Amino acid sequence: MTLSTGHSAALDFAQPEPPDLSSGKYVKLWQGPQHPGITGNMSLELVLDGDTIVSCKTHVGYLHRGFEKLMERRTFIQNFTVVCRIAVPEPTFNEYLYSHAVEEISGIEVPERAIWLRTMNLEMMRLASFLMWIGGQSGAFGQYTVPNWTLAYRDYVLDLFEEMTGARIYHMYIVPGGVRAGLPDGFEERARKIMKGAEKLLDQIERVMFNNVVFKARSKGLGIITPDMVDPYGIVGPNARACGLARDIRKDEPYLAYDRLDFETISGNEPDAYGRAYLRLQETRQSINLIRQCLDHAPTDGPFQADMPNVLHWKVPAGETYVKAECTRGEYGYYMVTDGSEFVRRVHVRGPSYTHAIAVMERLAVGTNIADIAGLMVSLHTYPPEIER
Amino acid sequence: MNLRDLLSPFFVWQRAFEKPYTSIRPTIDRPGAPAYRGFHINVSEECVGCGSCHSICQNHAIDMVPVAEFEGRTGDSGLRPRFDYGRCCWCGLCVDICTAASLRMSNEYAWISEDPDEFHFTAGIDDKPWQNNEHGYRRAEGYHLYPPKRIEMEMLSPDVSVQSFEEVARGYSEAQAKLEADRCVECGICVATCPAHMDVPDYIHSIRDGDYEKGLQLMYRTNPFPATCGRICTRRCESVCPVGILGEPVAIRWLKRFIVDQVDAQDYQRILNDQIIESGHRVAIIGAGPGGLSAAYYLRKKGHAVTVFEAGETAGGMLRYGVPSYRLPDADLDKDIAYIVSLGVDIRYNTRIGKDIEFEQLLQDYDAVFLSTGLSVPSNMRIQGEDHARVLSGLQVLADVASGRDPGIGRQVAVIGGGNVAMDAARVSRRLGADVTILYRRRIADMPADAEEIHESQEEGCNIVPQAIPVEITTADNPQQVSIKWGEAEMVQDPKGGRPRPVLQEDRMHTDTYDCIISAIGQGSDLDFLSKENQQQLAIEWGKFTPGEYQQSALQKVFVGGDVANRTADAISAIEDGHHAARGIERLLNPDEFTTTQTDNTGELT
Numbered sequence: 001m002t003l004s005t006g007h008s009a010a011l012d013f014a015q016p017e018p019p020d021l022s023s024g025k026y027v028k029l030w031q032g033p034q035h036p037g038i039t040g041n042m043s044l045e046l047v048l049d050g051d052t053i054v055s056c057k058t059h060v061g062y063l064h065r066g067f068e069k070l071m072e073r074r075t076f077i078q079n080f081t082v083v084c085r086i087a088v089p090e091p092t093f094n095e096y097l098y099s100h101a102v103e104e105i106s107g108i109e110v111p112e113r114a115i116w117l118r119t120m121n122l123e124m125m126r127l128a129s130f131l132m133w134i135g136g137q138s139g140a141f142g143q144y145t146v147p148n149w150t151l152a153y154r155d156y157v158l159d160l161f162e163e164m165t166g167a168r169i170y171h172m173y174i175v176p177g178g179v180r181a182g183l184p185d186g187f188e189e190r191a192r193k194i195m196k197g198a199e200k201l202l203d204q205i206e207r208v209m210f211n212n213v214v215f216k217a218r219s220k221g222l223g224i225i226t227p228d229m230v231d232p233y234g235i236v237g238p239n240a241r242a243c244g245l246a247r248d249i250r251k252d253e254p255y256l257a258y259d260r261l262d263f264e265t266i267s268g269n270e271p272d273a274y275g276r277a278y279l280r281l282q283e284t285r286q287s288i289n290l291i292r293q294c295l296d297h298a299p300t301d302g303p304f305q306a307d308m309p310n311v312l313h314w315k316v317p318a319g320e321t322y323v324k325a326e327c328t329r330g331e332y333g334y335y336m337v338t339d340g341s342e343f344v345r346r347v348h349v350r351g352p353s354y355t356h357a358i359a360v361m362e363r364l365a366v367g368t369n370i371a372d373i374a375g376l377m378v379s380l381h382t383y384p385p386e387i388e389r
Numbered sequence: 390m391n392l393r394d395l396l397s398p399f400f401v402w403q404r405a406f407e408k409p410y411t412s413i414r415p416t417i418d419r420p421g422a423p424a425y426r427g428f429h430i431n432v433s434e435e436c437v438g439c440g441s442c443h444s445i446c447q448n449h450a451i452d453m454v455p456v457a458e459f460e461g462r463t464g465d466s467g468l469r470p471r472f473d474y475g476r477c478c479w480c481g482l483c484v485d486i487c488t489a490a491s492l493r494m495s496n497e498y499a500w501i502s503e504d505p506d507e508f509h510f511t512a513g514i515d516d517k518p519w520q521n522n523e524h525g526y527r528r529a530e531g532y533h534l535y536p537p538k539r540i541e542m543e544m545l546s547p548d549v550s551v552q553s554f555e556e557v558a559r560g561y562s563e564a565q566a567k568l569e570a571d572r573c574v575e576c577g578i579c580v581a582t583c584p585a586h587m588d589v590p591d592y593i594h595s596i597r598d599g600d601y602e603k604g605l606q607l608m609y610r611t612n613p614f615p616a617t618c619g620r621i622c623t624r625r626c627e628s629v630c631p632v633g634i635l636g637e638p639v640a641i642r643w644l645k646r647f648i649v650d651q652v653d654a655q656d657y658q659r660i661l662n663d664q665i666i667e668s669g670h671r672v673a674i675i676g677a678g679p680g681g682l683s684a685a686y687y688l689r690k691k692g693h694a695v696t697v698f699e700a701g702e703t704a705g706g707m708l709r710y711g712v713p714s715y716r717l718p719d720a721d722l723d724k725d726i727a728y729i730v731s732l733g734v735d736i737r738y739n740t741r742i743g744k745d746i747e748f749e750q751l752l753q754d755y756d757a758v759f760l761s762t763g764l765s766v767p768s769n770m771r772i773q774g775e776d777h778a779r780v781l782s783g784l785q786v787l788a789d790v791a792s793g794r795d796p797g798i799g800r801q802v803a804v805i806g807g808g809n810v811a812m813d814a815a816r817v818s819r820r821l822g823a824d825v826t827i828l829y830r831r832r833i834a835d836m837p838a839d840a841e842e843i844h845e846s847q848e849e850g851c852n853i854v855p856q857a858i859p860v861e862i863t864t865a866d867n868p869q870q871v872s873i874k875w876g877e878a879e880m881v882q883d884p885k886g887g888r889p890r891p892v893l894q895e896d897r898m899h900t901d902t903y904d905c906i907i908s909a910i911g912q913g914s915d916l917d918f919l920s921k922e923n924q925q926q927l928a929i930e931w932g933k934f935t936p937g938e939y940q941q942s943a944l945q946k947v948f949v950g951g952d953v954a955n956r957t958a959d960a961i962s963a964i965e966d967g968h969h970a971a972r973g974i975e976r977l978l979n980p981d982e983f984t985t986t987q988t989d990n991t992g993e994l995t
Contacts, residue, residue, distance in 0.1 A: 077534065078447035081480035145401050152410035162422040166494075166526045172480050180485070181529035184424060204400065211397035303531055310535035310571045312444055312486070313597060 011228055016366075019047050019054050026054065031373060033062045039136065039377055040384030042357065048370060056365035058358045064388040071347050076102055076176060077311035079344065084170045086349055087386040089132055092125040093327045094334075094349070095174040100255075101336040101347075102176040105319040108306045114178035116298035119257040121164070121173060122325065123290045127198065128157040129328045130284040133381055137277050138209050140375040141218050146209050153201050156194045163187055178305035188295050195288045202285055210278060219273035223364040223376045226271060233363075234355045237330020239380060242279045243271035249326040261293050273379035280328075280381070315342050329353060329381045351386030358387070421496035426481045426526040428495050429472050431513035433459065435491035438466035439576035439631040442483035442492055445534075450476035451483060456514055464629030466578055474508035481526050486534045488574060488631035495522035537636025540569040542643055547848040551819045554714045554790075557845065558620070558643070563599075566647040570596035572632055573639050579626035584957070585611045585965040589626055589641055596644055602660045604648035609661050612964055613686040613729055614679055614708075616721040619646025621712055623839065623959045649724070657728045665732060668692035670978045673755040675742055678706020679960045680761030680951030682729050683967025684974075688759075689732040691975050696755070697734060700741040702792075704730075706763055707952070708960060710788040711810065713817050743918025752946060757974045760934075760942075761951030761963065768911040770805060774862035775908065779871035783814035783909025790817050798823055799904020803873060804851075805829075805859055807836035811909035812843060815851045818907065825850070826901075828857040828875055830891045856880065858893050865902045872902045914953045939973025940966055948973055 019026050032043030041062035047055040067086050071079045083098040084091030096118055103110060110118075131154040135147030158168040163184050165173035173180055209215055225235060227243045240247055248265040250258040263286055268279045308314075318340040324333040330352035339345040361380060368376055421427055438459065443451045453468035460467035470483070470492065484492050492512070497519045502508065510517065519525075543559040544550070550557045561569065575590040583589065588607050595604035608615040622642050630638035652660065670693045674681045677699035685695045703709055704726050708717060730736065742748050751758050767782035769775060781796065783806065789796040800823055804815045807829035815825045827846070829836060833855050836843055847853060856878040865872045876898045878891035914932040916924065927942050927949075928935060934954040936942055942949050950966025952958040976983040 074447050077445065077482065081447065081478060081482065149404075149410075155410075159422070162425060166422070166424045166426040166481065167479070170478075178532075180532055181424065184422075204404070207397045207400045209398075211394050213394040213398075216394060304529075305532050307536065308533060309568075310574070312441065312535065312574055313571065 011232055013232070016055065019049075021047070025049060029370070033059075035374075039357075039382050042384040042387070044361070044365065044373065044377075046365070046370070046373070051369050051371070053365050053368055053370060053373065056362050058361055060358065060384060060387050062388075063385050067389045068347050068349060071344055073343065075311070075342055076314050076316055076344065080175050081170075081172050083349075084172055086389050087327075087332075087351060087383050088169070089129050089383060090125055090327055090332075091170050092121055092174065093325055093332045095172065096122060096256075097323050097325055097332060097334040098336075098347075099174050099176040100323045100325075101321050101334045102316060103306075104321045104323060105336065105338050106316045108177055108308075110178050110306055111303045113182070113299045113302045114304045114306075115257050116294055117179045117183070117304060118174055119261070120291055120294035120298060121171070121179070122256070123287045123294065124157060124160060124164075126328050127284060127287040127291065128154050128161070130280055130287065131157065131198075133280065133328065133378070134205060134209070134277075134284070136378045137273075137375070138215070140378040141215055143209065143212075143215065146205055149201060149205065153198060156197065160187070160191055160194060163190070175305075177308045178303070180305075182300070182304050183298075191291065191295060195291055198288055199285065202281060202288075206281060210281065216274060218372060218375060219277060219379065220270075222273040222368065222372055223379055224272045225360070225364070229360070229363075233360050235330075235360060236352045237326070237328070237381075238276055238279050238283060239330065239352075239356060239360075241265070241267040242276040244269050249324055249331055253324075255323075255325060257294070257297070260297065261290055263290060263293075273375060276379050276381075283328075313342060315340060316344070327352070329356065329383070332386075349386070349389050351383065353382040353384065353387050356380040357382035357384060420524070421498050423496060423524040424526050425496035425498075425524070426479045426494050427497040427522075428500060428517065428519050429470075429483075429512040430493045430495055430520055430522065430525065431470060431511075432491040432493075433469055433513035435489050436469060436487075436513065437464055437489055437576075437578065437629075437631050437634070438468035439488050439574060439578060440466065440468065440470075441486045441488055441574045441576065441631075442470050444575070445482045445486045447480075447482075448476040448478055450474070450478075454511060456511065464578060464582060464631075466576065466581070469511055469514055471509065471511040474510075482534075484526055485528050485532065486574075487528065488576075489634045490528060494526035495519035496525040497522060533636075535574065535632065536568075536572055537632070539572065539637040539640050540565045542640065544845075547845075547850065550715065550845075551816075551849045554820060556620075556718050557715050558646075560650055561643055561647045563651075566596050566644060567599075569640050570594075570644055574632060576631055578629050578631060579641060582629045583626045584959075584962040585968065587611045587626075587645075592648060593639070593641070593644055596648060601648050601651040602656075605652050605657075605660055608645065608648065611968065612961070613683055614725045614960065614964055615645055616649040616724045617679070617708055617717060618642070618961055618964070619644075619649050620717045620721065621708070622961050623957075625961075649721075654724050654727060658731065661728070663690055663732055665689060666692045667694070668978070670694065670756045671696070671754070672757045672759065672974055673698065673751045674759045674761070675751075676706060676761045676763055676951065677701075677704035677736055678761060678763050678951060678963060679708055680763075680963035680967040681706070681759065682726060682734070683964040684759045684761070684948075684950065684971045685734045685967075686729045686732065687968050687971035688974060689729075689734055691971070691979075693756075693974070693978070695734045697736040698740045698742055698746065698751075699736055699738050702738055704736055704738075710791045711784065711813070713787060713790065713813050713820075715816070715820070716813070741918070748918055748920070748923060752944075755946075757946050757948065757977055759940075759948045759950065759967070759970050759974065760953070761949065761967065762914065762916070762953050763963075764912040764914050764952045764958065766913045766915050767908065768913055770859055770908050770910055772859055772861055774864075777862050777864065777871050777906075779869070779903075779905045780862060781905055781907050783810045783907050784912060786814050786907055787817060790821075796821070797905075798907070799869070800824065801870075801903045802826070802905055802907060803828060803901065803903045804907045804909060806909035806911070807831065807833075807838055808909065808911065809838045809842055810912070811907075812838045812846045812851075814907045814909050816842075816846050816849055819846075819849050819851060823904070825852065826903075827851055827853045828859060828873075829853065829855050830858045830878060831889075832856060832880060835888065856891060858891060860893070860898065862906065863900075867902075870902050870904055871906055872900055873906055874898060874900045916953070936966075939976060940970035941973050941977075945977070 045057040083094040131150040135150035138146035165171035246265040246267040320337040333350040335348040337346045454471045579589040592604040592607040627638040674697040786796040802818045802823040861874040880889040934949040948970040951963035
């Protein structure tokens with residue numbers, strides 16, 4: 001197998017010898033499943049030598065809700081109200097990918113207006129998710145001012161979601177065939193105002209959080225992902241881009257209206273927690289820019305939904321597809337198989353946290369200080385709910 | 390470490406002077422966004438209880454419950470959605486699918502109650518504080534979860550259709566029928582409204598499944614004239630179809646026709662598999678119209694020996710003589726009749742009761758009699774000169790054409806009347822090459838004829854003159870012609886609130902001359918074959934029977950049905966009368982075995 005980075009031979013995937021716990025030299029410590037430093041319900045089984053982690057084992061399974069199975073028992077229209085719950089902070093990507101998979105199998109062409117509204121919706125979602133993440137990263141290193149700012153400001157973005165979609169968290173806006181409504185009156189003006197405020201906030205955060213001696217001291221050099229790790233581990237999104245790889249599905253394989261938006265893939269050259277954080281700050285700004293472009297270009301009239309069959313007895317033809325989109329953490333994918341009945345045969349949801357929070361975390365944790373483990377985990381930007389579905 | 394990184398964080402203090410994000414008093418209510426998905430509102434007056442909300446809800450959070458004030462309404466199931474907020478996930482799909490757009494949501498965020506039962510409520514019936522909330526989630530204009538427009542039936546263009554008696558409606562293709570069948574929301578309001586209670590959602594379902602044999606079986610359970618009704622039914626079902634509230638109703642009639650058109654007449658015996666076990670009882674039926682033959686079918690299925698007495702040369706009654714073949718081709722009517730006859734129904738043609746055989750004789754010879762002689766006598770216009778030789782009756786013209794005779798109408802024809810017979814007579818005249826003027830005393834909107842027939846007759850070049858009251862018929866200069874004096878009418882509101890009345894305007898009179906005038910203002914019954922004594926016993930009023938339970942008349946052995954015994958006077962009502970009378974006769978003949986819910990040999994309810 002050839003890997004684009006070409007360094008895989010140097011990586012050692014062998015399981016290290018387990019530390020001899022009976023030697024009295026080590027302490028075994030569980031972080032999670034209930035722990036504020038963990039990004040959701042999962043746990044890290046840590047073995048410490050003093051303050052230093054010598055082994056880390058990740059455990060998931062606390063958040064398994066069986067969505068993929070639930071979907072096999074619901075009709076195609078009912079499922080779009082279920083999928084948003086798979087990843088709480090980024091429900092919209094699930095709505096989009098589910099709808100897109102169904103549309104692709106049944107050959108439904110989504111109208112232009114819906115394409116733009118979907119793009120804007122996804123970028124708004126990225127913005128809201130990044131705002132929450134910035135707060136998390138700052139808080140994980142003990143700085144609690146920034147979380148207060150960003151989580152409060154995220155609510156303004158949620159206000160926009162509420163106006164646009166009728167709900168703050170589980171929007172259920174992107175529906176197979178298009179979207180559920182156009183933009184309400186005055187939305188553009190309010191959105192632009194909130195974008196302006198967000199930009200100002202990000203400048204302030206840069207001064208307070210990034211140009212900060214403590215943050216730098218704790219995050220620089222923490223959790224270095226080398227380019228040769230990227231392909232073997234399946235690392236995607238900002239985690240991969242921070243080590244210099246310009247990989248962004250929005251640019252490489254454009255979907256929705258991304259091929260008509262003016263933006264460049266952002267990549268960095270500092271593959272540590274600081275570099276990743278700074279890259280995400282830039283991507284947050286990029287999202288604001290893209291939302292503005294969507295506001296400029298989105299058609300204000302015309303259909304926002306394709307002609308649909310009666311959803312009460314909608315049978316999607318037999319087929320299979322894999323669809324993907326660039327969420328804040330990287331490639332988010334849906335694999336769908338249909339058998340021509342009123343129900344989906346199988347859906348597999350693959351979020352980027354699957355590798356980031358399990359395999360990558362186990363590797364990066366070794367050798368770090370126990371105090372930095374929460375910061376490291378947040379710097380990988382993981383969502384346990386999407387690992388387990 | 391550089392000095393900038395040490396000082397820069399102190400910038401946080403600047404924020405101390407900015408307006409905080411949070412409000413000092415968090416109790417101040419901020420209203421939800423105008424389209425927020427809050428609590429459910431149902432405008433119960435607009436709701437028809439179709440239950441689509443219940444069908445689409447993935448959480449089974451909606452039950453359809455009976456609400457007394459809406460029970461028994463036409464086109465209304467009498468049910469209203471009851472919400473269980475222990476299950477609801479506020480996705481709003483119920484609002485999206487609502488066929489009447491009566492279901493909405495308020496933009497309320499919170500609702501607090503100490504009583505858990507409060508969270509289980511019938512929206513719009515149980516009083517809730519948000520019921521009149523102006524804002525909240527509504528289905529957006531242009532957003533549909535089922536296609537609102539029906540699949541157009543291909544029709545002969547009017548300039549082609551007037552050239553011949555070829556069927557105007559061409560029928561759906563399989564793809565078209567499947568698309569149209571897809572639009573059904575399976576509420577069943579049509580079943581309740583159909584006089585025969587045909588199982589519409591299920592036979593439409595059979596189209597989606599491509600199982601037309603099952604569709605045929607389902608239709609024969611309540612209607613042995615599906616090929617006919619699939620073409621000319623008055624389709625009250627479509628007038629109540631909830632899909633038609635905001636869009637166009639499902640084309641139920643055309644779908645019925647589609648099923649029959651897919652099945653070959655030779656396969657009926659195998660598919661319907663009517664096993665007959667002779668009962669030994671004998672039943673006489675007077676009139677081989679839809680009512681009589683429907684009764685014959687269901688009686689024969691019960692094993693009774695059935696004899697039908699028909700005055701005419703062929704079976705079908707008004708379907709044969711009153712409905713022109715461009716609407717109902719003979720072949721399709723024959724398809725229905727042939728199957729009924731194939732079960733062993735004995736039809737005695739050219740046998741008129743009272744002339745060839747006495748009614749009393751039937752009462753003696755048979756265990757029961759079903760009487761459905763229909764309305765065969767044209768009503769008079771009650772104006773002077775109407776016995777003129779060039780005044781023809783609409784029924785006669787139609788019957789002549791149906792029997793292949795030339796009615797001799799000439800080139801210039803006036804049709805008086807606004808019902809289906811008038812439209813048929815006018816369209817038949819167009820096909821015979823005449824220029825047609827239709828005079829009707831009220832407005833076009835008041836015409837009792839089917840809107841579709843009115844539209845098509847106009848398309849075919851019939852000139853409708855509304856608000857025109859015939860006053861007198863006079864002899865024209867040419868003995869082959871006839872003149873009609875008619876006056877314009879003004880519509881005057883009825884002070885009692887009834888429908889507006891046309892009032893003749895004496896100063897606006899016209900006299901026109903035509904080759905013939907076709908009078909089609911209604912028809913009455915001919916019950917002269919009954920003796921005075923019988924007529925009294927049978928309680929006939931205005932030439933019509935008033936049947937009791939199971940179409941039974943005042944004479945225990947005599948059951949009545951069809952146009953002569955109902956007010957709607959259409960084929961589907963006659964068919965149901967026949968079916969219902971068959972149940973009544975079964976009750977009379979086998980009182981011990983009779984139950985109100987009967988099953989046929991497959992165990993299905995009949």
